[in-house]
Amino acid sequence: MARVATSGRILAWVVPLLAEAAALGRSVALAWTIGPAELGSAMMLALVARMVEMASDFGIEKLIVQAHDGNSARFQAELHGAVALRGGALAIILLALAPVFAVAFPDGPSTATYSALALVSLFRGAVHLDTRRAERRFNYKPMAIAEGGATLVMLLMVGPAVWAFGDHRAMAVVLVAHAAALALLSHMQSDRPYRLRICLSSLHRIGKFGAPLISNGALLFLTFYADRMIVASAYGWTVLAIYGTALQLALLPSQIIGRAAGSLLLPRFRIAVVEDAIGPAARGAFVAHLALAVVFVAVFAMLAGPAIEFAYGEVLRPDPTLTTLLALAAGFRILRTPLSQLSIATGSTGDPARANTLRVAALVPAALAAAAGLPLTTVAAAAALGEGAATARAVILALPLLAERRFMEVAA
16 A cells, blocks of 8 residues: 655644644634624624535545545646536525525624625635546645645734724635635646647546535534534623634534644545455554544643633633533544545445434424523533544444455455
8 A cells, every 4th residue: 555655744734834833823813803793793704605605515625635636637627617606606605695694693794794705705606626626646736835825924923903894704704815825826736738629528527526515514514513603602702702712622623633634634545445454454544543532622721711711801701511512522523524524435435415414403402402502511512422423423323344354355
């Protein structure tokens, strides 16, 4: 099996680490400069931007790594066409939804501010996929430069954006700047000239590959962010800032691990499938993530409260019960990471969606609890139970691959 170079392994971890740390730093800066209530409104803007991205993720960046013809210039041009179409469609959807969000969540961002997020989708639709194609050769440097540079631009824009607007609108400026920088840097790091081609057969192929991922992306948005919308609606912007800050910190390790796994585990699993050795590879990854999850839950439950008070101020320090429940939820999500990548590598792209339906089901008691005016911890408890159920189902679905030594035996 081809080995990932040490430098590639480091980059695959460092880049998502910096990106998530930068997002955390962004929220810390906004908390001190615009205050808790405005921070809650800023979080809503980020939620909406993520909603349309996650609910329309066809896995195109994964397909160029996983597909046997992913190195083809023609196929890459057709993938560029699909990315551009998606970006334009999402921009239109955001413009249509802007007044809906402005009415649904009053005293927050305006229709014009939500509409500005359409620029994020347009810029993301213009990215060059060569940075992802390079991952087929375990070359992570182009991706690291593009994403790392965009992250740096995002951080540098926080100060000017706050100075210009002084409220939640600074978040919209920062998000647009990040997307624009990512698109520009992806072109600067490309080996091939940018080509865009619309091909119906390739769109059909992308749709077939990504359809299960689309449903899973919608489910993932609900699992990642719907509880924050419930909190915003029932408890207000300041409480959203408290809950969102604790949840952002809790999810930081799982998001770092998840992004790194997409670059590290997917190519490894793809090779393991070809070499008919997926069982040992999957088991090793699962055990490693189990250890990470256990350590994280213990550390976060003890240290999150004081850390948040130090970084954000006393007003945003969460209840200890809240941090413990959110730690459990995030720990289960860490454990699910290798199972999701395993399903993509083996073509079982519907498995993550099947598991995440249980997490989404937990939103019902969370919404009922919030509507009834129960404590915020009940929303977190529902999240932890839902994550635990989703992880148990993911393990059950992956058992044939985890238990067998050879992929061909399972496929047969």
